[in-house]
Every structure is written in structure tokens, then in C-alpha cells.
Amino acid sequence: MEKTKKKKRKTFTRRDFLKGFGGGALSAAVVPQLLAHDIDSLRTKKGNIPLFSKKQISLTVNEKKFSLVVEPAETLLHVLREKLNLTGTKTMCARGECGGCTVLLDGNPVYSCLYLAVRADGKKITTIEGLATKEKLHPVQQAFIEKDGYQCGFCTPGFIISSVALLNKNNNPTLEETKNALSGNLCRCGNYSRIHEAVAAASKNMRRA
Amino acid sequence: MRKKEYFADSEEASLLYREEFRDMKTEEPEVAPSPEKDKFEIIGKSTSRIDGEKIVTGRAPYTHDIKLRGMLYGKILRSPHACAEVISMDISQVQSLPGVKAAIQLKKGRVTYAGEQVAAVAAVDEKTAEQALKLIKVEYKSLPFAVTEEKAMEEGAPQVRKRPNVQKFNEYTRGNIDKGFKEADFVLENTYKTAVEIHHPAETHGSVAKWEGERLTVWDSTQAIFGVRDGLARALKIPASRIKVIKHYMGGGFGSKLGINDYTVAAAMLAKQANKPVKIILSRRENSLCVGNRPSSLQTIKGGVKKDGTLTALYLKNYTSGGIGRGDYCSEPVVDLYKCPNVQVEEHSVFTNTGASRPTRAPGHVQGTFALEGFLEELANKINLDPLELRKKNYSTKNQGDKETPYSSKGLNKCYQLGAEKIGWKRRNKRPGEGNGKVRRGLGVASQIWWGVGRAGTQADVKLHPDGSVEAICGTQDIGCGTRTYMATITAETLGLRPKDVTVKIGNTEYPWCGGSGGSTTTPSVAPAIRDAALKAADYLKKMAAEKLKAKPDEINITKGKFSNKNDPVQSIGYKKLIEELRKERKFRREKVFHGEYVGRPSGFAYNTFGAHFAEVEVDVETGKVKVLKVVGVHEIGRLINKITAESQIIGGITQGVSTALFEERIMDNTTGNVANPNFRDYKIATSLDIPEITPLIVDTVDPRINNLGAKGLGEPPRIPPAGAIANAVYNAIGVHVREIPMTPDKVLQALKRKEVD
Numbered sequence: 001m002e003k004t005k006k007k008k009r010k011t012f013t014r015r016d017f018l019k020g021f022g023g024g025a026l027s028a029a030v031v032p033q034l035l036a037h038d039i040d041s042l043r044t045k046k047g048n049i050p051l052f053s054k055k056q057i058s059l060t061v062n063e064k065k066f067s068l069v070v071e072p073a074e075t076l077l078h079v080l081r082e083k084l085n086l087t088g089t090k091t092m093c094a095r096g097e098c099g100g101c102t103v104l105l106d107g108n109p110v111y112s113c114l115y116l117a118v119r120a121d122g123k124k125i126t127t128i129e130g131l132a133t134k135e136k137l138h139p140v141q142q143a144f145i146e147k148d149g150y151q152c153g154f155c156t157p158g159f160i161i162s163s164v165a166l167l168n169k170n171n172n173p174t175l176e177e178t179k180n181a182l183s184g185n186l187c188r189c190g191n192y193s194r195i196h197e198a199v200a201a202a203s204k205n206m207r208r209a
Numbered sequence: 210m211r212k213k214e215y216f217a218d219s220e221e222a223s224l225l226y227r228e229e230f231r232d233m234k235t236e237e238p239e240v241a242p243s244p245e246k247d248k249f250e251i252i253g254k255s256t257s258r259i260d261g262e263k264i265v266t267g268r269a270p271y272t273h274d275i276k277l278r279g280m281l282y283g284k285i286l287r288s289p290h291a292c293a294e295v296i297s298m299d300i301s302q303v304q305s306l307p308g309v310k311a312a313i314q315l316k317k318g319r320v321t322y323a324g325e326q327v328a329a330v331a332a333v334d335e336k337t338a339e340q341a342l343k344l345i346k347v348e349y350k351s352l353p354f355a356v357t358e359e360k361a362m363e364e365g366a367p368q369v370r371k372r373p374n375v376q377k378f379n380e381y382t383r384g385n386i387d388k389g390f391k392e393a394d395f396v397l398e399n400t401y402k403t404a405v406e407i408h409h410p411a412e413t414h415g416s417v418a419k420w421e422g423e424r425l426t427v428w429d430s431t432q433a434i435f436g437v438r439d440g441l442a443r444a445l446k447i448p449a450s451r452i453k454v455i456k457h458y459m460g461g462g463f464g465s466k467l468g469i470n471d472y473t474v475a476a477a478m479l480a481k482q483a484n485k486p487v488k489i490i491l492s493r494r495e496n497s498l499c500v501g502n503r504p505s506s507l508q509t510i511k512g513g514v515k516k517d518g519t520l521t522a523l524y525l526k527n528y529t530s531g532g533i534g535r536g537d538y539c540s541e542p543v544v545d546l547y548k549c550p551n552v553q554v555e556e557h558s559v560f561t562n563t564g565a566s567r568p569t570r571a572p573g574h575v576q577g578t579f580a581l582e583g584f585l586e587e588l589a590n591k592i593n594l595d596p597l598e599l600r601k602k603n604y605s606t607k608n609q610g611d612k613e614t615p616y617s618s619k620g621l622n623k624c625y626q627l628g629a630e631k632i633g634w635k636r637r638n639k640r641p642g643e644g645n646g647k648v649r650r651g652l653g654v655a656s657q658i659w660w661g662v663g664r665a666g667t668q669a670d671v672k673l674h675p676d677g678s679v680e681a682i683c684g685t686q687d688i689g690c691g692t693r694t695y696m697a698t699i700t701a702e703t704l705g706l707r708p709k710d711v712t713v714k715i716g717n718t719e720y721p722w723c724g725g726s727g728g729s730t731t732t733p734s735v736a737p738a739i740r741d742a743a744l745k746a747a748d749y750l751k752k753m754a755a756e757k758l759k760a761k762p763d764e765i766n767i768t769k770g771k772f773s774n775k776n777d778p779v780q781s782i783g784y785k786k787l788i789e790e791l792r793k794e795r796k797f798r799r800e801k802v803f804h805g806e807y808v809g810r811p812s813g814f815a816y817n818t819f820g821a822h823f824a825e826v827e828v829d830v831e832t833g834k835v836k837v838l839k840v841v842g843v844h845e846i847g848r849l850i851n852k853i854t855a856e857s858q859i860i861g862g863i864t865q866g867v868s869t870a871l872f873e874e875r876i877m878d879n880t881t882g883n884v885a886n887p888n889f890r891d892y893k894i895a896t897s898l899d900i901p902e903i904t905p906l907i908v909d910t911v912d913p914r915i916n917n918l919g920a921k922g923l924g925e926p927p928r929i930p931p932a933g934a935i936a937n938a939v940y941n942a943i944g945v946h947v948r949e950i951p952m953t954p955d956k957v958l959q960a961l962k963r964k965e966v967d
Contacts, residue, residue, distance in 0.1 A: 071336075087274035088267015090460070092411050093493045097889035100411065128267035137265065145261035148853045151861055152689030153264035154411035154460025160265060179897040186889060188411045188461050189689055190864025192897045194857055 057121035061086065062130025070117040077101045077112035079120075080127060088128035088157045092186070099185030102158040103127050109165040111184075128157035131164065139209070140164050140202040149198035151189035159185050163199045171207055173199070226467070226568050227538070230728025235665035235809030242737075242810070244848065244919035245911045250768070251702045252918070253909065255853035258694045259708055260687075269458040272430035273490055275417045281310050281331040283479050283489035284338040285472055286345050287498065288320040288327055291354035291562040291882025292367065295320060295327060295347060302344040303330055308337040311483035312345070315475060320349075321369060321533050322562050323883045324498025326471055331479040331487045354562040356877040358505060358530045361561045369533060369560035379538055379556040383609065389522025389551030393513025395591045396522075401510070401580035402949040403932075404874035405530070406503035407496065407892060408569055412460020414500050415490035418476040426453045429473060432462040432688050433725025438718045440469020445477060456686050456716040463865075464568035465501040467727045497887035501567025502875060504531035506539050506576040510584045518594045518602040520549040529576070530559040531566025537573035541610070542581045545817075546658045548605035562882060568727060570862075571925035574659060575869060575932060579950060582655035582933030586940055590641055596937065597629060597654055608815030617814035617915055620845030620908040621656060624821040627906055628654070628843040632823035642944015642964075647831050650838075653824050653937025655930035661818035661846065661922030662915065663733035665809040668721035671700055671742040673750075673801045677788045679704065680712045681743070684720035685735045690924060691854030692731055696739050698851060699918075703743035704750065705767035705784060721804070729818065729922025734807055736850060737916035742805025744917075749801065750784075753791055757782050810915050818921045820844035822863070822930035824901075826938040830961060833954030837867050837901040837935055844905075847912035847921035859905035859927040866931020868895035872951050 058067040061084060068083060077094075080086045080103070089112060092100030096114040103112045104126035131138040140163045143149065150156040159182060166173055166181035173181065178199045179192075187195065263269040300312045309332045316327040328345050332338040353367035360366055361374045368374060390396055410430075417428040425447070431437050434454040442449040459466070472489050480487040491500065506529045513522040525543045529536030540554040569575075589596035604622065607613045628634075637652035638644060644651075669683035681700040687693045693715060697708040714720060723735060751765040754772035758765070758780045766773050773781035782790075791797035810816060825839040842859045849855055872893035878885040886892040905927075911919035932950050939957070940946040945964035949956050 081274075085276070086267070087270075087276075090271075090412070091273065091490075092413070092460075093889050095493070095888060095890075098411075128265075132266055137262065141262075141265035144265045145257050148258065148857045150258075150261075150264055150689075151857055152411060152459060152461040153269055154271060154458075156264055157267045182897045186411070186894060186896060187864075188409055188463075188894065189857075190861035190868070190895065190900075191857055192864060192895075192900050193860055193903050196897070 055118050057118060059120050059122065060124045062127060072118060074117045075113055076103070076115040076117050076120045079117045080112060086127050086129050090154055090157060092155065099162060100155050100158045102161045102185065104161055104165060107165070107168065109162050128160060131160065138164065139205045140167065140198070143198040143202035143205065147194055147198040147201055149191065149195045151191050155185060155187045159187065159195055163202065166199065167203055167206060172203055226572070226728070229724065230568070230730055233662060233664055237812055238809045241914055242917045243913070244917055245913050249702055251698045251708065253849045253852065256694055256698050256708050256851050258691055258854065259697050259713065260693050271412055271458045271460055272415050272417065272428050272456065273412055275428045275488065277417065277419060277486040280417070280486040280488055281333060281479070281483055282335045282338050283329055283331040283476055283487045284335070284342050285326045285475060285489065286328040286342045286347070287495070288323055288325045288349070289883070290320060290349050290351045291323045291356050292352040293320050293349040294318065294352065296350050297348045298328065299346040300328055302346065303341040306337065306341050306344060308333040309341045310485060311479040312341070313475065313478050313482065315471070322564050324495065324564055326475065326499070329475040329479055331483050354882045356562050356882050357879060358507065358528065358559045358561060360879065361530070361559050369562055374560045375528070376558050377555060378535055378558050379540065379554065381540065381544060381552065381554040384551035386522050386524050386551050386553040390513045392515070392521040394516045395588070396511065396513045397584070397588055397591060398509065398511040399584055399587065399948060401508045401583060403506045403576040403579060404951060405505045406569060406869060406873045407875050408463045408465035408501055409496055409892070409894065410461030410463060410465060413491045413493060413496050414466060414470060414472065415488070416470070416473040416476045417486060417488040418473070418480040419486035420480055424451050425477060426455065427473060427477065428455045430459050430466060431456050432459070432466045432686060432727055433468060434686055434716060434718050435684060435722060436468045436725045437473060441474065441477060444469065444474045452718070454718045459686065459688055462688055463570045464572065464727055467568060467725050470500065493889065494887040497875065497884045497892065499564045501569070502532065502564060503569035503572070503575065504529045504534070504536040504566040506537065506580070508539060508576070508580040510543070510580055512584060512588060514588050514592060516592055518592060518599045520547055520603045522551040523549050525554045527556040528559050529556060530561050532561050532563035534565030536566065537576060539573045539577035539580070541573060542577040542658060544610040545608060546581065546656060547600070547603040548609065549603065563877060570865065570928045571659065574657070574925065574929045578655060578657060578929050579932045579936060582930070583936050583946055583948060586653065586937040587946055597625060597634060600654070600656055601625060608817065611815050614813065614815040617816050618847060618910055618912040619817070619819055620910050621819035621821065623908045624819060624843040624845055627908065628821050628823045628841045631841045631904055631906065632825060632839060634823065638941050641941050644942065648827050648829050649942040650825065650827050651938045651940065651942025653934045653939070653941050655822055655933030655937060657820045657926055657929040659729060659818045659925045659929060660816065661729035661733060661926065662810070662816045663737060663807050664724040664730050665807060667723050667734035667738045667807040669735060669738035669742050669805045670721055671739065671746045671803045671805065673746055675788065675792045675797050675800065677785050678712065679706065679710060680714060681739055682714045682720050683723050683735055683739060684718055685715050685723040685731060686726050687715060688726045690731065690858060691851055692735060694854060695732065695736060695850045699736055699739050700743045703740060703747050705770055729924035729926065731922065731924070732850060733916055733920055733922050736918050736920050737807040738805045740805065740917050741807070742803045745803040745805065749803070750787065753796070754782055754787055757787065757790070807916060814914065816912070816915050816921065818844070818846050818923070818926045820926045820930060822934040824931065824934035824938040826935060826942055828939055828942045828957065830943060833957035833961070835871055835939055835952055835957060837871070839902045840867070840931060840934065841904040841906065842927050843908065844923065844926050845908040845910060846923045846926065847910060847915060848919040849907050849909045850918070850920055852907070855907055855923055856905040858923045860903050862927025863903050863931050864895055864900050865928055867900060867935065870932040870935040870950055870952055871899070874951050
């Protein structure tokens with residue numbers, strides 16, 4: 001036990017650090033060690049000290065593999081929008097309160113604005129751009145069009161992703177289940193009831209197919 | 210640099226809103242429109258949005274998504290003080306940070322609210338720009354401030370502007386109010402309070418500015434591309450002809466994006482300095498501070514009624530606070546909604562050191578209707594009359610505030626009838642609060658009046674191409690209401706095509722002029738203009754078809770892609786075939802543009818929209834929690850253009866209304882002078898879990914003369930009555946009126962306590 005602990009400390013990566021940080025499981029002893037790590041070499045001319053250096057990650061987005069260098073504090077949302085040009089995922093609040101940036105990560109809906117890019121290393125991500133095939137829209141997308149499940153359309157990608165995540169787990173949700181599953185997404189135009197209708201219609205079509 | 214009059218949040222702009230977006234007068238049209246005879250196949254039915262696929266696949270480009278080669282990111286430094294003197298500012302340090310390309314000082318002298326812009330920078334990425342802001346050194350001398358209405362109204366309160374904090378801006382009188390009170394059998398007086406709301410569109414405000422020599426192109430998240438263009442021209446002192454403003458898609462505005470913004474001007478200035486495009490996107494926090502809000506109101510209504518329900522007098526005194534802005538006219542429902550011979554109104558601004566208000570979907574009417582409708586509810590109870598009967602009893606067929614002009618059309622009675630049936634009005638408690646138990650139910654009603662007329666001078670083109678394709682073009686903007694789609698349906702209907710056969714082009718100031726999308730003016734402006742253009746195109750095609758079919762042009766019918774002879778329907782030619790033949794005969798070799806315009810409506814009539822909402826609620830008298838179970842929203846909007854998108858408008862208005870009634874309130878911190886809830890965690894808006902079962906209903910009538918389609922607007926109307934209807938349903942459930950919104954549990958419990966005391 002003692003041995004593995006030691007070993008772990010030696011090979012401690014920044015990703016582990018951030019992972020630990022996210023889980024709140026960080027051991028107090030690690031921090032000074034990390035901070036002490038050759039801090040002068042990181043100091044830039046202007047006295048700006050980045051705490052950790054950049055990291056290479058690879059991730060699969062909409063079934064395409066990407067390998068890229070990210071900043072430690074960079075969010076998955078930033079990578080998607082600014083580096084991969086996938087602007088379908090929207091920034092609405094940038095602090096995990098509205099669901100506008102929801103993407104599927106290994107099948108689960110996550111707020112990409114709160115998800116650090118380094119944590120997404122090795123993960124499979126689906127954004128709004130990855131739902132339709134060349135020939136066909138996803139049934140949820142089709143249902144949003146038919147039921148007018150949008151107005152300005154800005155929150156729509158987040159809603160569609162959350163709806164897909166729901167239907168992948170529960171192909172016949174009740175209205176209450178749909179409301180709960182979508183309660184982390186805000187629609188300022190106030191089109192929720194149309195969105196719920198769209199989910200019901202998509203659910204019906206997906207079960208039929 | 211800042212000249213107030215053309216900024217979206219200036220006092221002058223809010224006055225302009227009244228003229229530009231509401232009771233607009235027009236010239237007399239040469240030929241009065243007569244839309245009633247027209248029968249349509251596509252118009253009035255449901256057409257799915259033609260841009261739906263773009264939206265659901267994430268391909269619809271919003272201003273947030275604009276990315277240009279070499280583009281820089283701008284950030285704005287804002288005052289942390291609610292009131293302070295800028296003593297000095299040093300922006301020279303920012304240039305030392307690698308990646309910073311431009312910096313400008315935007316403020317000298319006094320800042321009057323926390324969040325006012327003082328400087329701006331542009332850098333290669335957002336992070337660098339944020340770091341650069343920290344290198345700007347501003348020395349402030351902080352001054353006493355008043356950020357709440359209570360504080361601002363105190364004697365000796367810090368003066369917010371160069372005039373008293375409380376100032377009258379509106380008064381109105383008709384009849385004799387004292388005589389009215391004398392004639393009444395009952396007189397009642399109550400005070401109502403509404404909170405400041407923030408628009409919080411899904412897409413935060415933002416602009417991208419790019420110079421090419423002397424020419425400026427701006428992509429803006431705006432409701433008014435021409436307004437932005439003209440505002441930029443004045444702010445930058447360059448001709449409007451050198452500016453192009455583009456808005457493809459926009460993530461909501463609700464009135465907060467109706468004019469030129471200071472950050473747009475800043476983006477253009479930074480872009481000029483850096484000689485590179487600059488993008489400035491505001492944060493959610495900035496959206497809470499400096500891009501508008503719905504003013505609060507403190508309204509006292511005193512009214513008199515006869516035993517039979519006849520209103521004899523209505524008096525309103527309103528204190529409204531729009532921060533450093535003027536506040537809202539909340540008196541219009543009192544003046545116009547019900548028949549009453551003696552009306553007196555006075556409205557006062559209360560200036561506070563907070564961001565200026567802007568029009569917020571149905572400005573003044575949301576607050577005014579909540580107060581008036583709540584008042585009527587209690588008045589009805591006083592005389593033991595069904596509140597719906599009281600409203601019908603005082604039904605007005607003339608616009609009393611506008612010299613007793615008769616309404617061109619008014620379907621409010623029909624709205625009452627349909628709504629009452631749908632909600633089951635008979636189920637209401639005959640005596641408010643007569644139920645018992647922990648959870649009590651109640652029903653309530655509220656009505657609405659708004660304008661919803663078109664803006665004369667709105668232009669649109671229909672372009673026919675020799676290859677058979679068709680374009681519908683207008684410099685309007687689709688802010689989520691389905692403008693693109695109805696432009697396609699109207700063009701298609703008129704030319705006998707399908708909506709998908711029409712390519713719609715909007716959102717660019719190089720297209721024919723159209724005003725801002727606000728005040729429920731878009732449909733009654735754009736729809737008649739595009740119809741006019743399409744009718745001219747149809748006339749041309751009929752003439753050509755008539756030659757082919759050896760008939761007269763007025764004998765030609767256009768339906769389903771075919772031109773046929775009315776007298777002999779077998780004689781026909783398809784749209785494609787006709788165009789092809791004309792092309793071959795060299796009669797139609799170049800594109801043909803047909804220009805349409807909305808010119809105006811006959812005078813002598815008042816043009817308004819009407820509606821009534823019915824709500825059912827459940828109130829937990831132990832916790833004070835209100836749950837809205839059902840809302841039926843019925844509206845009379847003249848001719849219905851697209852059923853599905855119109856219903857969505859009503860659904861959205863009701864959802865936002867529920868949010869207003871129960872949750873929304875900007876809270877100011879008296880100690881720091883800042884907004885205490887500048888995010889979605891602390892500023893609550895309705896979610897999926899909070900919404901009732903919503904039934905949108907439309908009374909499909911045709912206004913006989915407003916325009917060539919007989920269509921009015923629907924943007925604001927459904928936003929107006931929900932809060933009033935919900936408050937009245939709460940009253941019906943618990944027997945005491947909660948005269949303050951949002952009706953959070955504490956306020957409901959307080960009201961219940963008041964009932965015990967009474």
C-alpha cells in the first residue's frame with residue numbers, strides 16, 4: 001500500500017490532479033509539491049505564472065478522432081467551439097446553470113462549460129452536429145421541427161442532446177420523466193411544452209422504428 | 210463619444226419606442242385594403258419552419274458563432290461602483306501584455322451605475338483580453354448612491370441624475386374623477402408592486418466588427434439591423450451607406466436588442482485601432498447589469514363601481530423605476546382596456562443607480578395589467594359579481610384614450626367565451642377562498658390590449674429567376690417568431706407554389722428597408738409588404754399565362770403550381786413550364802424584381818390586439834407555494850398567418866408570464882451597489898418543471914382594413930395577461946390578493962396573514 005502510494009506520487013500527472021480536484025479527493029500533501037515544481041521556469045517575462053503547462057489529449061468527437069493540445073483550465077466547450085469549430089454547442093451562461101452547452105460524453109449528458117478538456121481525454125463525445133447522418137435527421141431533431149420545439153433556436157442544441165440522452169435510457173418516458181430530464185436546460189423563449197411534445201413524438205417514432 | 214439619444218437604453222430611445230413600435234400613425238393609403246374576401250390554402254394553416262433543419266443540426270449561424278480570419282476578442286472594463294467619479298485612467302500598461310492589440314478609454318467623468326463601461330481592450334484570445342483588463346488602472350472617487358427605489362425616494366437621498374430622483378413623466382385625464390367617485394356605490398383603493406426583471410435572452414448580447422478600408426461590416430445579435438446601422442453611423446460619424454449590418458440568427462432579445470449598443474461601437478473602434486476584426490460577446494453577468502431590464506412599478510389604483518358593475522372612475526398613481534432610465538408607461542391598460550368615463554393617471558420615474566431599462570416584451574402592460582386586473586378582481590368581489598361579468602359589463606368598442614375612435618376589429622368577447630369554456634370557468638370558487646384544506650385551488654382571468662400594427666414604409670422584394678426559382682427578400686430579422694417561414698408561405702400562397710420553393714433572404718441592411726422587430730410590429734409590417742410584392746409578381750405571371758391560354762389576365766387562377774383559366778379549368782399551364790417557355794421565347798431572360806411596400810391603413814379607426822387568459826392554480830397555504838396548473842390563452846390577432854408558430858408565441862408568452870408571476874426579480878445589494886443575482890442560479894426563471902398545461906387558442910378573424918392580409922401582431926399580447934390571471938386565481942383559491950409579483954412563498958404567507966388580520 002505504502003509502495004503504490006509512493007509510486008503514484010512520482011508519476012502524478014496533472015490530469016490526475018485535476019481529476020482528484022474535481023472529486024474532492026485531493027490529498028493535502030500533493031499541493032505544495034506540485035506548486036514547488038520548478039516554478040521559475042514557468043514564469044514568463046511579464047511575471048505571469050501559469051500553474052500548469054499545456055497537455056496533449058485525444059478525443060473522439062462525432063466519431064472523428066482528434067488529438068490536440070489544451071490548456072489546463074480549458075473547458076470542453078471551448079475546445080469544441082473554438083478549436084474544432086463545432087459552434088452548434090452554445091455558450092449561454094458558462095457556469096453550469098442553463099444546459100445550453102450540453103453534449104453527450106460516453107453517452108451521458110454533461111455541461112461542457114464545466115467539463116475540463118483534460119478530463120475528456122480518451123472520451124467519446126457527441127455534439128448536435130453528430131446526431132444526423134447525411135441522409136437522415138435523428139428522430140429527435142425531426143420531432144423538434146414537426147412540433148415547433150424551438151423559437152429563437154439558441155437553446156435547442158442543448159435540449160436536443162438532453163432529449164436524446166433521455167430517450168437512449170428510457171424509450172417511453174412519461175411527461176414527468178421528460179420534464180425532470182430536461183429540467184437542467186433553460187429555454188428563455190418559454191417553449192418548454194412544445195419541447196415536451198417533441199420528445200413524446202420522437203419517443204413514439206423511435207419505438208416504432 | 211457617447212451621445213445619448215441613439216443608444217438603446219437612453220430615455221430618448223424609450224420615448225422613441227412609443228412612437229416607433231406602438232401607436233404608430235401612418236399616411237392614408239390611396240386604396241384601402243380589403244383582405245376579407247381572400248381565401249387561402251397555406252396561410253392560416255401550420256407550416257413547419259423552413260429553417261428548422263438548420264436549427265436542429267446546429268448549423269444556424271448566430272453572432273456568437275461568427276469567426277473571421279485574424280479576429281480579435283474584445284472585453285469591456287466596467288465600473289464596480291454604483292456611483293463614482295473617474296479621477297484618472299491609465300490604459301498604457303495593457304500593451305505590454307503579449308497578444309493585446311487595442312485598448313480604448315470609454316469613460317470620463319461620472320459613472321452612474323455598477324456595470325457602466327469605462328474601457329475596452331481587444332486581444333488574440335478571450336483569456337488574454339481578460340488579463341489585459343486587469344492591467345487598466347482606474348482611480349475612482351466613489352460617491353453615495355441609491356440602488357433601490359425605497360432609498361432613492363427618501364428625503365436627502367443621493368441624487369442619481371442632474372434632476373430630482375422622483376419626476377413626473379406622464380399624466381392623463383378624461384371626465385371628472387371626483388364626479389366618478391361620487392357616482393360609485395363602492396370605492397376601493399389598493400397598491401400593487403412589480404419587480405425589476407432582466408431580459409436574459411439565451412444568446413447574450415454581442416457584435417463582431419470588421420473594417421475594409423472605409424467600409425464597416427457588423428454582425429450583431431440584434432432585433433433591429435437598420436437601427437444598429439444608423440446608430441453606428443451617428444456614433445462613428447460616417448455615412449450609413451458605408452455600413453452593413455448582418456444578423457443571420459439571433460438567440461432572443463425580448464426588447465433588449467432594439468437599438469445600437471455601446472459595446473458595438475466599442476467593437477468598431479477597437480477594430481479600427483487594431484486593423485483587425487473584433488468580436489465582443491457579453492457575459493451572462495454583464496447581461497444582468499447593462500443591457501436593459503423591465504422597470505419596477507408601485508401602482509396605487511383607486512376605482513369606483515356601481516352595484517350593477519358599471520365602472521364610474523379609475524385613478525392610477527404609478528412610481529416606476531428603470532434605473533437611470535425613465536421607467537415604463539404602466540397606465541395604458543387603465544386608460545384603454547375597459548369602458549370608464551372618468552379616468553385620471555399620473556406616472557413618476559424613480560431614478561436609481563442601476564442600469565437603464567429597455568423595452569421588455571410588452572413594456573408597461575405587464576405591470577399595468579397585473580395591477581388593473583387584480584384591482585378588478587377585488588372590485589368584483591365587493592359587489593358580488595362574477596369577475597368575468599364585470600369585464601364584459603365594461604366592454605369598450607372604442608379606444609377611449611384615442612378620442613373615442615372605434616376599433617377596426619375587436620374579438621375580446623369571443624376570447625372570453627372560448628377561454629371560459631375551455632378552462633371550465635364554472636368550476637371557480639363562487640366566493641374567493643371558500644375551499645379548505647392545505648392545498649387550495651382557484652381560477653382567475655385577465656384581459657389584454659396592445660397595438661400590433663405595421664410600420665409604413667416597410668419594403669420587400671419578390672424576385673423571379675428565369676430558371677423558375679423564387680426569392681423573397683426583406684431587411685427584417687427573424688427573432689424566433691418564424692418570420693422567414695411566413696415570408697415563404699405568403700409568397701408561395703400568392704404564386705401558387707410550396708413554401709419550400711421560395712428562398713428567403715433577411716437579416717442584411719443591403720436588403721429592402723424594414724424596421725426593428727419589436728412591439729408586435731414585424732408581421733403586420735413584413736407580411737403585407739411581401740404580399741404586395743408577390744401580388745405584383747403574380748400579376749406579371751398571370752399576364753404571361755393569359756397570353757398562352759388565350760384568356761384575360763383576370764381570368765387566370767393560380768393554384769398548386771398551375772395557372773388555369775377560371776372559365777375553363779382544363780386550359781392550364783404549370784409554373785415551371787410557363788417560365789421555361791417564356792425563357793425560350795426570350796421574353797424572360799433576366800431576373801425580375803417586384804417591389805412591395807406596406808403603405809399604411811385608413812385613419813378613423815383604432816388598431817389594437819386583444820386577448821384573455823384563464824389560469825388555474827393550486828396554493829399550499831402552509832408553505833405559501835403556488836403551482837400553476839393550467840393556463841388557457843386566447844387571442845384575437847386579425848388573420849392568422851401560421852398556426853403552429855403563432856401558438857408557440859402564445860405558449861412562450863404564458864411561460865414567461867408564469868416566470869414573472871412566481872420567480873423573476875433582480876435584487877440590488879444596498880451595500881455594494883451591485884446586482885446581487887447576476888446569474889441563472891440566483892435569478893430564477895421558469896423551467897420545464899414549473900410550467901402549467903398550456904392551451905393556446907386563436908380567434909381567427911380578419912381585420913377588414915389594417916393591411917392587405919388583415920393581420921395584426923402577436924409578439925407582446927400573450928406576455929401581458931398571465932401574471933394577472935395567475936394572481937387572480939391565487940385570490941380565488943385563498944381569498945386574499947397577493948398584490949406583489951413575483952408571488953414567492955413569503956409574499957403569499959404575508960398575504961394570508963393580512964387575511965387573518967382583516
